[in-house]
Amino acid sequence: xxxxxxxxxxxxxIPNGYPIPGKTTAYDETQTIDxxxxxLEGGFLVKILVISVDPYLRAxxxxxxxxxxxxxxxxxxxxxxxxxxxxxxxxxEGVKVGDYINGTLxxxxxxxxxxxxxxxxxxxxxxxxLSLYVGVAxxxxxxxxxxxxxxxxxxxxxxxxxxxxxxxxxxxxxQFAKAEGLRIIASAGSDDKIKFIxxxxxxxxxxxxxxxxxxxxxxEGPIDIYWDNVGGETxxxxxxxxxxxxxxxxxxxxSGYNESQYPIHNLFRIIACQLKLFGFLNxxxxxxxxxxxxxxxxxxxxxxxxxxxxxxxFTYGLENAPKALLDVQVGNNLGKSVxxxxxx
Amino acid sequence: xxxxxxxxxxxxxIPNGYPIPGKTTAYDETQTIDxxxxxLEGGFLVKILVISVDPYLRAxxxxxxxxxxxxxxxxxxxxxxxxxxxxxxxxxEGVKVGDYINGTLxxxxxxxxxxxxxxxxxxxxxxxxLSLYVGVAxxxxxxxxxxxxxxxxxxxxxxxxxxxxxxxxxxxxxQFAKAEGLRIIASAGSDDKIKFIxxxxxxxxxxxxxxxxxxxxxxEGPIDIYWDNVGGETxxxxxxxxxxxxxxxxxxxxSGYNESQYPIHNLFRIIACQLKLFGFLNxxxxxxxxxxxxxxxxxxxxxxxxxxxxxxxFTYGLENAPKALLDVQVGNNLGKSVxxxxxx
Numbered sequence: 001x002x003x004x005x006x007x008x009x010x011x012x013x014i015p016n017g018y019p020i021p022g023k024t025t026a027y028d029e030t031q032t033i034d035x036x037x038x039x040l041e042g043g044f045l046v047k048i049l050v051i052s053v054d055p056y057l058r059a060x061x062x063x064x065x066x067x068x069x070x071x072x073x074x075x076x077x078x079x080x081x082x083x084x085x086x087x088x089x090x091x092x093e094g095v096k097v098g099d100y101i102n103g104t105l106x107x108x109x110x111x112x113x114x115x116x117x118x119x120x121x122x123x124x125x126x127x128x129x130l131s132l133y134v135g136v137a138x139x140x141x142x143x144x145x146x147x148x149x150x151x152x153x154x155x156x157x158x159x160x161x162x163x164x165x166x167x168x169x170x171x172x173x174x175q176f177a178k179a180e181g182l183r184i185i186a187s188a189g190s191d192d193k194i195k196f197i198x199x200x201x202x203x204x205x206x207x208x209x210x211x212x213x214x215x216x217x218x219x220e221g222p223i224d225i226y227w228d229n230v231g232g233e234t235x236x237x238x239x240x241x242x243x244x245x246x247x248x249x250x251x252x253x254x255s256g257y258n259e260s261q262y263p264i265h266n267l268f269r270i271i272a273c274q275l276k277l278f279g280f281l282n283x284x285x286x287x288x289x290x291x292x293x294x295x296x297x298x299x300x301x302x303x304x305x306x307x308x309x310x311x312x313x314f315t316y317g318l319e320n321a322p323k324a325l326l327d328v329q330v331g332n333n334l335g336k337s338v339x340x341x342x343x344x
Numbered sequence: 345x346x347x348x349x350x351x352x353x354x355x356x357x358i359p360n361g362y363p364i365p366g367k368t369t370a371y372d373e374t375q376t377i378d379x380x381x382x383x384l385e386g387g388f389l390v391k392i393l394v395i396s397v398d399p400y401l402r403a404x405x406x407x408x409x410x411x412x413x414x415x416x417x418x419x420x421x422x423x424x425x426x427x428x429x430x431x432x433x434x435x436x437e438g439v440k441v442g443d444y445i446n447g448t449l450x451x452x453x454x455x456x457x458x459x460x461x462x463x464x465x466x467x468x469x470x471x472x473x474l475s476l477y478v479g480v481a482x483x484x485x486x487x488x489x490x491x492x493x494x495x496x497x498x499x500x501x502x503x504x505x506x507x508x509x510x511x512x513x514x515x516x517x518x519q520f521a522k523a524e525g526l527r528i529i530a531s532a533g534s535d536d537k538i539k540f541i542x543x544x545x546x547x548x549x550x551x552x553x554x555x556x557x558x559x560x561x562x563x564e565g566p567i568d569i570y571w572d573n574v575g576g577e578t579x580x581x582x583x584x585x586x587x588x589x590x591x592x593x594x595x596x597x598x599s600g601y602n603e604s605q606y607p608i609h610n611l612f613r614i615i616a617c618q619l620k621l622f623g624f625l626n627x628x629x630x631x632x633x634x635x636x637x638x639x640x641x642x643x644x645x646x647x648x649x650x651x652x653x654x655x656x657x658f659t660y661g662l663e664n665a666p667k668a669l670l671d672v673q674v675g676n677n678l679g680k681s682v683x684x685x686x687x688x
Contacts, residue, residue: 069618231611231612250611256612260609261612264608264611266605267594267605268575270594270621271623271624271625272403272412272413272623273413273623274413274624274625277620278620279613279620279621281615
């Protein structure tokens with residue numbers, strides 16, 4: 001292969017509100033790479049295939065002086081996230097051409113790595129589509145699995161409310177809850193999403209843009225578990241309709257990522273109803289240690305044999321990534337958002 | 345004894361804001377009782393000695409149509425709360441003259457009971473002042489003990505912040521934390537309270553009316569445990585200054601009992617810092633079952649031999665109870681507020 005452009009998606013400036021394609025994040029094709037001859041200096045060259053687009057990325061588009069749970073993107077450099085690529089050249093022991101690399105990769109067509117730090121060779125024994133390893137078999141899958149196992153204390157007959165029910169995390173949680181005999185209330189923001197959630201077996205499904213969450217929960221609650229992907233007014237409604245001793249699994253609050261956080265007025269419900277709120281990150285070493293082996297043993301199998309359902313929302317071409325990044329913040333994706341950078 | 349007035353404190357109307365002595369709660373002496381001859385119909389007659397005044401009573405002064413964790417007071421009837429009285433006549437098997445009765449008693453001088461429902465005979469083996477059985481050896485003591493044991497996951501060297509540090513709950517928590525080698529930050533609202541908290545061994549003590557909680561926590565934090573008696577802006581400051589994995593023990597939110605609850609803007613910190621928020625009530629049967637025997641074995645002994653310190657704020661005369669009820673909401677009491685209805 002001759003010298004080719006090495007397209008990248010750069011962090012251009014900190015968004016004030018939603019990330020704007022071409023302004024806050026932009027595709028750039030000024031760099032080139034000679035994939036046959038670029039010096040590896042003992043490392044390996046990866047051709048990037050699929051990259052995950054997740055709500056949490058908005059937190060990385062911030063002033064780096066503000067400390068948070070995740071590093072800030074650096075202005076002028078490539079974005080990066082969970083991804084899968086394939087090794088096309090290697091001088092690194094233990095990594096060979098054709099190996100699939102799973103981990104944190106840049107929003108680029110190609111990248112050279114000096115070591116396997118935060119990377120692993122994908123052992124895809126179930127022959128799943130690679131994209132699943134950044135979705136339900138990857139980070140969002142782990143979020144749902146870890147959070148469910150550690151915090152739900154689910155009992156058959158409990159009522160659970162899942163907001164953001166059509167996303168990779170929410171849809172997995174719905175299926176875990178279904179398998180354990182819970183009654184499921186779930187919300188999403190479009191007809192297609194509602195249809196998908198219904199197909200997973202949720203009992204009460206509603207479009208929060210049409211029906212008020214508070215009204216549904218008043219009618220269908222109280223809830224014993226709230227899986228929160230949304231925060232804000234949705235969380236406030238869940239607090240108002242929680243049963244005594246309910247568990248709140250705080251996984252995401254996308255309602256506040258691009259607009260100022262809606263302030264919550266009814267936190268006294270935490271005491272009055274003896275609620276337990278569990279905030280967690282899928283990067284927690286404790287949860288990883290406790291559950292990751294089981295996750296790897298169980299989940300890919302269930303996906304392979306069709307016992308777990310999923311949807312994916314593909315964006316083809318890295319040049320369209322800035323739009324995909326915005327879409328996930330707005331909620332225009334149906335299912336796990338994945339950028340297909342290259343076919344193999 | 346001849347016929348005597350049976351003074352009572354009545355719930356007159358639902359307060360709009362703070363409870364107003366003489367208006368929302370009022371002392372009434374229109375009823376009389378012939379203590380020698382009043383028919384007991386198989387029950388027993390109690391002379392009430394001490395009654396607890398607690399922040400949570402504000403929740404009972406509400407529209408009874410609003411469901412909450414505690415029953416509403418009934419307009420026109422006596423208030424009631426944790427109290428100790430002495431039996432002066434009895435026709436009830438197992439209850440004899442001179443027995444001390446501990447449990448929920450009305451704000452009255454005398455009351456007749458038909459059974460021991462929600463009452464127990466006080467077995468004061470440590471010869472503690474009776475008032476302690478509505479304070480650090482009673483309900484507030486149990487709150488502090490149950491919450492600490494169940495939720496703190498305290499480790500030596502952890503930093504804890506206790507708001508409302510001079511109250512019976514907060515001051516017990518400070519002493520539990522001290523005993524386990526924690527670094528203690530504590531707040532209260534007057535010089536006397538600050539002095540008391542310092543005497544308990546807290547490391548950083550401040551008057552939240554003079555110094556901003558957020559400033560202190562920014563300087564002295566981050567905090568690994570927050571014991572919340574206050575809610576509102578104090579909780580918001582604690583969220584902003586929590587360490588990764590911090591535990592928030594949600595025991596009270598007095599800042600919102602009489603004024604509208606300050607809305608919390610930064611709940612995303614729950615996720616970003618993997619916080620766990622534990623709301624609880626001392627009436628939880630699970631906690632009672634798990635910890636009450638230990639509480640009864642440990643705490644009165646530690647109080648008797650001086651290993652646990654406390655302060656009490658006595659109001660003499662039932663006629664002054666309406667003022668005492670207000671004072672506890674405002675924070676004018678130093679230590680556990682107790683109404684001394686009668687000497688034995």
